[in-house]
Amino acid sequence: MPQTFDRIFRNGEIVNQDGRHHGDVGVRDGRIAALGDLSQSSAGEVIDCTGLTILPGVIDSQVHFREPGPTHKEDLESGSRAAVMGGVTAVFEMPNTDPLTVTPEALADKVRRGTHRMHCDFAFWVGGTRENAADVAELERLPGAAGIKVFMGSSTGSLLVEDDEGVREILKRTRRRAAFHSEDEYRLRERRDLRVKGDASSHPVWRDVEAALNCTRRLVAIAEETGAPIHVLHISTADEIPFLGAHKRLVTCEATPHHLTLAGPEAYEKLGTLVQMNPPVRDAGHRDGIWQGIRQGIVDVLGSDHAPHTLEEKAKPYPDSPSGMTGVQTLVPVMLDHVNRGRLSLERFVDLTSHGPCRIFGMAGKGRIAVGYDADLTIVDLKRRQTIRNEWIASKCGWTPYDGIEVSGWPVGTIVRGARVMWEGSLEEHSRGEAARFWTA
Numbered sequence: 001m002p003q004t005f006d007r008i009f010r011n012g013e014i015v016n017q018d019g020r021h022h023g024d025v026g027v028r029d030g031r032i033a034a035l036g037d038l039s040q041s042s043a044g045e046v047i048d049c050t051g052l053t054i055l056p057g058v059i060d061s062q063v064h065f066r067e068p069g070p071t072h073k074e075d076l077e078s079g080s081r082a083a084v085m086g087g088v089t090a091v092f093e094m095p096n097t098d099p100l101t102v103t104p105e106a107l108a109d110k111v112r113r114g115t116h117r118m119h120c121d122f123a124f125w126v127g128g129t130r131e132n133a134a135d136v137a138e139l140e141r142l143p144g145a146a147g148i149k150v151f152m153g154s155s156t157g158s159l160l161v162e163d164d165e166g167v168r169e170i171l172k173r174t175r176r177r178a179a180f181h182s183e184d185e186y187r188l189r190e191r192r193d194l195r196v197k198g199d200a201s202s203h204p205v206w207r208d209v210e211a212a213l214n215c216t217r218r219l220v221a222i223a224e225e226t227g228a229p230i231h232v233l234h235i236s237t238a239d240e241i242p243f244l245g246a247h248k249r250l251v252t253c254e255a256t257p258h259h260l261t262l263a264g265p266e267a268y269e270k271l272g273t274l275v276q277m278n279p280p281v282r283d284a285g286h287r288d289g290i291w292q293g294i295r296q297g298i299v300d301v302l303g304s305d306h307a308p309h310t311l312e313e314k315a316k317p318y319p320d321s322p323s324g325m326t327g328v329q330t331l332v333p334v335m336l337d338h339v340n341r342g343r344l345s346l347e348r349f350v351d352l353t354s355h356g357p358c359r360i361f362g363m364a365g366k367g368r369i370a371v372g373y374d375a376d377l378t379i380v381d382l383k384r385r386q387t388i389r390n391e392w393i394a395s396k397c398g399w400t401p402y403d404g405i406e407v408s409g410w411p412v413g414t415i416v417r418g419a420r421v422m423w424e425g426s427l428e429e430h431s432r433g434e435a436a437r438f439w440t441a
Helices: 076-085 104-114 133-139 164-171 185-190 200-206 209-226 240-245 257-261 266-275 284-295 331-340 346-361
Strands: 004-016 019-028 031-036 042-048 053-056 058-063 088-093 121-127 145-151 178-181 230-232 251-255 377-387 406-416 419-423
Touching: 004 031, 004 346, 004 377, 019 346, 053 346, 058 076, 058 331, 058 346, 076 088, 076 104, 076 406, 076 419, 088 377, 088 406, 104 121, 104 133, 133 145, 133 164, 145 164, 164 209, 185 209, 200 266, 209 230, 209 240, 240 251, 240 284, 251 284, 257 284, 257 331, 331 346, 331 377, 331 406
Parallel strands: 004 042, 004 053, 058 088, 088 121, 121 145, 145 178, 178 230, 230 251
Antiparallel strands: 004 019, 019 031, 053 377, 377 406, 406 419
């Protein structure tokens, strides 16, 4: 008997955990209801995906959307709009807002702000601090929580936990995988005088390789002592890759498109403070080392570290300029260009952006194109050549370090729980975002 669906995505190339094959995806009540040849079935809407590739929905597990706080440069609505315009179906947002996301009340407020206002699904990292260390086991299990995030460098106020004992007190109590910004704050303080006024290329001199590697070594030692699983964010050095590869029992890690794409000194000569990030973009040797981590399976996920600032703010002379750039909207096209250039397979891209986040963070019902899972799909045209422009960026700050760069591979559609939220560059359905679910919560 023919089946009836709310929506059928017909005749696309489906890329999933079982490889690539052509077929149809039938959606009912926001979930995938059938896969295969659905030519005899009917639906409220049939979307022809001939010549397109259907991926599990891309998940960006590190974004900063600034709300509550300095919402003149981003908020949950604008940041999530940028996400879906770039093919991203879910995001994990960071806790360094104002007020900080360090209490049940602050987390609940963010969930309330995001529900049916954000365009993609979401979770929020809860900041781990000395003050809330005794409560992290409860905080990480609250609805909408992605887990605990700790800044060992590059933060302010109570979010900065730079000492081993402070980190130990948090990891003794976590049960989910905690995420870390791993730069040695003590070394950063010692080297502040190495910053050269007006010269952003001195940023990686100040925040050097040892600042990252030393902190990661300290962090992994504490994780092994406590038995706590950890996630090291935005790896920026070739030196960390073999070390992390030797400690995979408890440790996962993330690479970012900018650390895989940009390199000094050329990036600083061309972009100046626009390429200023923490940890820094380094030279091509470190970029190549991170790619080696991709090829060897050491890197588990890709995250954008989307951290927008206005052009006026970024125009301040270094080091008064803030670190951060947009990234959530360009993650898919930039990385698809790498796929087309042969640097990674499309299956590996799917593993890094869909299967990986679900596997290591325990997300429920996402990350696969499979019956019963949420109908989150990122639909791309692998052959489309397009130039990234500032005018395309939906973030409030309206710029990207990739302005003027032509890429091969482009997001055509963003499907969130069966709804066609973005299609061919247009926002089709608004404000469907809901909190993601986790098996471990």
